[in-house]
Amino acid sequence: MIRFDNVSKEYRDNGNSITNALYDITLGVEQGEFVSIVGHSGAGKTTLLKMLLAEESPSTGAVFFEEVDIHGLSNKEIPQLRRRIGTVFQDFKLLPNKTAYENIAFAMEAAGRSDEEIAADVPQALELVDLGDKVWNFPHQLSGGERQRIAIARAIINQPDLLIADEPTGNLDPLNTQDIIDVLRKINELGTTILLTTHNKGVIDDLGKRVITMEGGRIIRDDKHGRYVL
Amino acid sequence: MYSISICLLFVFYPMFTTLRRIIRSGFVSFWRNGVVSAASVLVMTVTLFTLGTTIFLGALLHSSLEYLKEKVDVNIYFVTTAVEDEIMGVKTALDTLPEVAETVYTSREQALEEFKTRHENDYTTLQALEELEENPLGASISVRAKETSQYESIARYLEDHGMAGGSEGSIVESVNFYQNKTAIEKLNGIIDGMDKISFVVTVFLVVISVLITFNTVRLAIYTAREEIAIMRLVGADNIFIRGPFIVEGILYGIFAALVTLLALYPVTKWLGDETERFFGTMNIFDYYMQNFWQILFIIAGAGIVLGILSSFLAVRRYLRV
Incomplete structure (x- = not known):
């Protein structure tokens, strides 16, 4: 359903020094999966998610959502893509x-x-x-x-076919965190693919689903029934 | 026919729904962002009030100049022996000139009557007139040109045709253009100058107030940039994001126009008598009432256009995907 093909992302500061946010990421996610992405701040988790929403574009490589090259979409088609992807953020982003x-x-x-x-x-x-x-x-x-x-x-x-949750529990107490994760699990059981990033070890260990671990813009682990290891 | 209308319904119904949602959303945010809306309306009111003031100033200037121009004319005085037919010949010739707006013939008898009424309390003068056996006054033609600048060419025409006065055998005794010449030239200068100055001042004031309005609306929308980002994230397309802001801009314009038109009522009423006394020509309150719909149209139109334009430009910055 989602495919990252050799995706790299570089940021240029003042035209000379180059910062790499992502190095050569290749990754696939199947329909109905619940995938957690863990890693320190700055590991590249959010950049990865932003690419799915066409907020960022890769320097090299390509990102596919159901066989559609996201960064080949026109400005008119991007809103239609975003309507098929639900998003939840740490800072809620409510109007x-x-x-x-x-x-x-x-x-x-x-x-x-x-x-x-x-x-x-x-x-x-x-x-x-x-x-x-x-x-x-x-x-x-x-x-x-x-x-x-x-x-x-x-x-x-x-x-939506896909729900992206970028540290949704980052601002919440343990009780509310549990509530949110339960809701996400319920949504996943109804068939929606979920991509979750979090720093919460308890959440990951409790979920017992696929875990991708990132560090310095690279994927260093990808476990089918992973635990939080950093 | 029926199937065509069904088709049209399918094509246009979603458009109407979107339009209705955009309008409703614009009204709701105008109301909920009360303070920001009030500030924008006030600033735009200042702009529209400036515009209104320039309309009134322009009208005042115009009417005073018209009034002065009416006062200017050139009189051709004929000798007492001039035959009426010859005088009428001159009048007809003048009437054919493109520069001439109007000629008025005053016969010797009329001139005498006017002289008498003018001096009805001046007993000695009237008595002196009685002493004379013959009417000492000549006939005259007063000429009004379409533009004050054209008196010069009318005078030249008279000169070319031997009617400048004073010459031997001419039926014309004198033409008072030469006495009025400096006054007329000065007036021409003033009219030109006033036109230029008022144009520059108007442009200056309007440009400044438009820029201030642009900035205010931009600031109002700057506070909403987070919201615009969220709307984009949820999959709203540009029309759906921009639409409500434009509706808000239109509302700013309408409310500002209303406030301006209301404020102009007491202001012109208060200044009306003063302006009439000072300029002696027009009462700006009467002018406001007589031209109310035109002024409403200009001010509301300017407000709405300004609102749309400033919202449109301000949102554009945050719409880049």
């Missing part, structure tokens, strides 16, 4: 001037879904993340855990 309901509905409106679909799906998604009673609250009226659950509801509302 501050929209209520919980509107934040989720926005993703559906952007995808051009009908009013009837929106009215039917948004309450369901809010129930799924257990926030049926916070529909009309603004993000600043919600706790960190609640905000992240809104973000997850938004990420899955368009039934």
Whole structure:
């Protein structure tokens, strides 16, 4: 479903010194997998995820999403790609001037879904993340855990093929962390592929799924039923 | 026919839905970003008020100049022995000149009547007039040109045709252009100068206030750059992101135009009598009321265009994928 072919990424500072974010990454992810990516800060995890969203482009190599070369897409096609990928981030990235309901509905409106679909799906998604009673609250009226659950509801509302979660539990306490991981696991069981990055050893060991370990822009381990080893 | 309309419905319905969502979203963010919206509306009000002021100043200037121009004319005084037919011949000749707007003939009798009414309280003068057996006043033609700058060429025409006055055998006694010449030339200079100065001042003021509005809207949208990034991430395309901001820009324009038009009401009312007394020509309050719809159209139009343009340019920076 996802394929990285010899992907490297270099950043140039002032035209002379070159910083390498990724070295020659080759990686495949199958439909329905739950893959965790671990590594120190600056190991290249986020750069890898940004390439899937066409926010970054590789210096060499290519990234494929279901046989489509992501970086061959035109500016018009990129939004359509992004509607098929749900995203969850450490800092939630909710629209501050929209209520919980509107934040989720926005993703559906952007995808051009009908009013009837929106009215039917948004309450369901809010129930799924257990926030049926916070529909009309603004993000600043919600706790960190609640905000992240809104973000997850938004990420899955368009039934994406892939969910990218970039350190989703980074700002949460252990109890909320467990809740979020449980929700992600539930979504994965329903068939959505998940790419998760995290620094949380407990989460990785508890999941018992595939773990990719990165260091200095390279993949140093790829275990089918991995543990957090760094 | 029916199937065509069904097809059209399928093509346009999603467009309407998107448009409706964009408009609603624009209204909602205008309302929820209350403070930012109020600040933008206020700044734009200053711009539109400047524009309104220049409209009024222009009108005042124009009407005063028109008034002065009306006052300027050239009079041809004929000798008392001139025959009316000859005088009418001159009048007809003048009427055919392209520069001439109007000629008014005053006969000897009329001149006498006017003289009498002008001096009705001046007993000695009237008595002196009585002493004379014959009417001492000659007929005259007053000529008004279309432009004050054209009096020169009218005077030259009279000169070329031996009607400059004073010459032997001419029916013309005198032409007062030569007495009025310096005044007319000065007025021409003032008109030219005022036109240029008011144009430069208007352009200057409008450019400055437009730049200030651009910057304010840019700042308002700068605060929303994170949101724009999030919208892109969720898969919104450029129209869907930009649309609500443009709707907000239009709302800034409409509200600013409303505030401006409301503020102009007391201001012109207060200044109306003053301007009438000072310029002696027009009352800007009456002008405002008479031209209300035109002024509304200009100010609201400028506000909306400014709102759209500044939002459009400001969002563009954050839309690069």
